[in-house]
Amino acid sequence: MKKLSPRLLILLLIICCLGCNKYYSPPGVTPPRVTPIVVILGSSTAAGTGANPIDSAWAYRLASIYEDNSHKTNFINLAVDGNTLYQAMPSGNYVGGRPTPDTTANINKALQYHPNLVMLSFPSNDIAANYPDNEILNNYAKLTSMLDSAKVTYIIFSTQPRDFSDPAQRMRLKTLNDEIKAIYTYHVNDFLDQLSTSTYSINPLYEAGDGIHLNNAGACRNL
Numbered sequence: 001m002k003k004l005s006p007r008l009l010i011l012l013l014i015i016c017c018l019g020c021n022k023y024y025s026p027p028g029v030t031p032p033r034v035t036p037i038v039v040i041l042g043s044s045t046a047a048g049t050g051a052n053p054i055d056s057a058w059a060y061r062l063a064s065i066y067e068d069n070s071h072k073t074n075f076i077n078l079a080v081d082g083n084t085l086y087q088a089m090p091s092g093n094y095v096g097g098r099p100t101p102d103t104t105a106n107i108n109k110a111l112q113y114h115p116n117l118v119m120l121s122f123p124s125n126d127i128a129a130n131y132p133d134n135e136i137l138n139n140y141a142k143l144t145s146m147l148d149s150a151k152v153t154y155i156i157f158s159t160q161p162r163d164f165s166d167p168a169q170r171m172r173l174k175t176l177n178d179e180i181k182a183i184y185t186y187h188v189n190d191f192l193d194q195l196s197t198s199t200y201s202i203n204p205l206y207e208a209g210d211g212i213h214l215n216n217a218g219a220c221r222n223l
Contacts (some may be wrong), residue, residue, distance in 0.1 A: 003072075003122050007063050013106045033074050035074055036074070036116040037074045037076065038112065038118075038119065040075065040077045040079055040118075040119045040121065041088045041105065041107065041143075042079035043080065043121065043125050044080075044113075044213065045058070045214060046072075048217070049081060049208075050210070050215060051208075052216065057219050058220070059119075059121075076113055077107060078109060080105045082123050083125065084125045085136060086101070087099050087100075087103070088107055089105050089144030090102045090108055091108045091188070096142075107143050107147075111150055114140050118152055118153075118154045118155075119157065120135070120140075120143065120156045121157040123159050123162075124159060124212070128164070128169075130169075133172070136176060141181065155188070156180060156188050158177050158190040158192045159173040159174075159180075160188060161193050161201055162200075162202065162212055163202055170200040171199075191221050195221050202214070
């Protein structure tokens with residue numbers, strides 16, 4: 001059995017609770033245990049880019065750890081290389097000059113699986129596209145409002161260091177991350193500082209070689 005980090009222990013507790021049947025059962029009758037469904041919406045890091053082999057990426061590692069610890073969970077990974085929050089927006093959400101929703105990998109698609117938990121992992125592409133913070137936060141607000149309405153628990157993965165040539169763009173990773181944490185508090189899985197240099201480039205220990213993605217050691221830090 002693999003040792004679980006504090007973050008994984010918390011996630012495990014959440015998923016175990018989600019697997020408990022909430023419906024009333026007569027005294028003496030053990031309710032059936034429901035297999036929790038976890039959907040991941042995100043971009044290339046969640047899809048596995050940078051890890052070698054791909055099952056060393058955090059999303060696949062997470063599924064493997066839960067399986068190894070005898071907590072059956074159905075993980076559905078809808079992450080797509082290059083996606084921003086705009087691709088995750090609800091179907092019909094069209095904004096001039098911005099990407100259209102990807103109906104194979106957006107919030108509507110995620111909700112079709114009737115998930116117990118949705119993980120949102122969009123660590124840097126929106127900043128790379130120079131979308132302003134208020135735009136990014138508005139998109140998170142739309143997604144989380146839909147999840148709240150559907151009574152689906154969610155976790156937002158923090159921003160991630162990236163070797164932008166512009167120092168101001170690198171500092172936006174920190175600024176946006178702080179804004180997200182202030183709004184979503186315990187819903188945020190924050191690992192930005194652990195992966196970063198003091199100027200929010202990727203720490204060389206965790207660099208996959210392209211200035212964007214994490215190697216296997218960095219993928220572990222996401223958990």
